[in-house]
Amino acid sequence: MFTTLRNAWKIPELRKKLLFVLLILLIYRIGNAVPVPYVNVELLNEYFNANLSDTVLGLLNAMSGSALSRATVLALSIQPYINASIIIQLLTVAIPALERLSKEGGEEGREKINRITRYTTVGLGVILGMSYYFMLRNSDPSMLTTTKIWPYMFVIILAFTAGSAFVMWLGEQITEFGIGNGISMILFANIISRIPSGVSTIFTNVVADPAHTWYKYLLMLLGMLALIILIVFIDNSERRLPVQYAKRVVGRKVYGGQNTYLPIKVNMSGVLPIIFAQSIASMPATIHAFVNGDKTSWAYRNIWSNTSTVYAICYFLLIIFFSYFYSSIQYNPVEIANNMKKNGGFIPGFRPGRPTSEFIGKVINKITIFGALYLAVVALLPIITGNIFKINSLSIGGTSVIIVVGVAIETMAAIEAQMMMRHYKGFLE
Secondary structure (H helix, E strand, O other), rough: OOOHHHHHHHOHHHHHHHHHHHHHHHHHHHHHEEEEEEEEEEHHHHHHHHHHHHOHHHHHHHHOOOOOHHHHHOOOOOHHHHHHHHHHHHHHHHHHHHHHHHHOOOOHHHHHHHHHHHHHHHHHHHHHHHHHHHHHHOOOOHHHHHOOOOOOHHHHHHHHHHHHHHHHHHHHHHHHHHOOOOHHHHHHHHHHOOHHHHHHHHHHHHHHHHHHHHHHHHHHHHHHHHHHHHHHHOOOEEEEEEEEEEEEEOOOOOOOEEEEEEEOOOOOOOOOOHHHHHHOOOOOHHHHHHOOOOOOOOOHHHOOOOOOOHHHHHHHHHHHHHHHHHHHOOOOOHHHHHHHOOOEEEEOOOOOOOHHHHHHHHHHHHHHHHHHHHHHHHHHHHHHHHHHOOOOHHHHHHHHHHHHHHHHHHHHHHHHHHOOOOOOOOOOO
16 A cells, blocks of 8 residues: 555656645545634534534534534534435436436536536535534533524534535545545544544553453554454455357448446445445434433433444444445346347346346345344444443444545546556556
């Protein structure tokens, strides 16, 4: 990996792209330190740590690099854009007009879909900004430095909305002029930014009780390294279905007659099932926090809390469900079989058409269950480890590790692809 980065730095074009990505991330981190006016940041941070750490807002706070708990201008981060992209993707499957636009519209159709996604992002930014303001006002009015509603409410909501639109623009700039996916790079930067505070907390705990805690963190560190190795292995794993194309004679030229394969990734849905599942499983705790419920009650500790057995079971089942749901959207066996048939391709041992689609469907189902179990294990391991060692700050650890490792692999692959065009030896050799 370091050899690849060193060789990439020697190429002027790649060096400019890497510097551009670093510049955009620097601008983003500076914006993440600018607070929204009329908000008491210290009280808000204490309220987040005491009441919202195990809710949906706790997940969003981790994905924003703790900006949500500090009420910065970019507190909403990339979440509105991610949610808008998912909504439009689902609507593309459900609404025939959008489906035709994405498949048959060409470059103009994709541009219209992107424009709709941007408008949806701004709309979600307004909704989330209003929700954030009313959460502050209803939970503890002292978290606002003013008791007046007009026009201060509009200033706060406008700041959050403008911040979400600006982050979306920064992500698009990285995608267009930098290396890798801009949205993924911003998420990567947010999660990495929390590492220093996490290390500081661990060091403080070890110093406070060195005789009883140091071995726990050593075991967790070894477990984290093993988890990273597992994620890298699964992320690069795929099932390759052999495909043969029949020879066709057109005039004096012969087309086809080649052997290739259809790759199906083991973890085809990425981290989305975990994010969806955690958002839904955390809803009861979120509602409980908004109504100022008692966090010491039996119902909360044994049912709603993200460290309870009931939560873990619901979390597990939701991950399985969303893994199958997302794979059904990504892969359509009938469409894949029809495309192969049109191009004269077939899977050895299966006739083109329905037999091929049924075989592909069975393979996808088998791979999906394995990928879903893998995601469930990765997501639940931090919860189980936290319950064993009595550390409650690990509930989103699996999600963070999958995102960080996935973005690192994706970025290195993008760098390697550009270097291969220039005949440089690198990481994938």
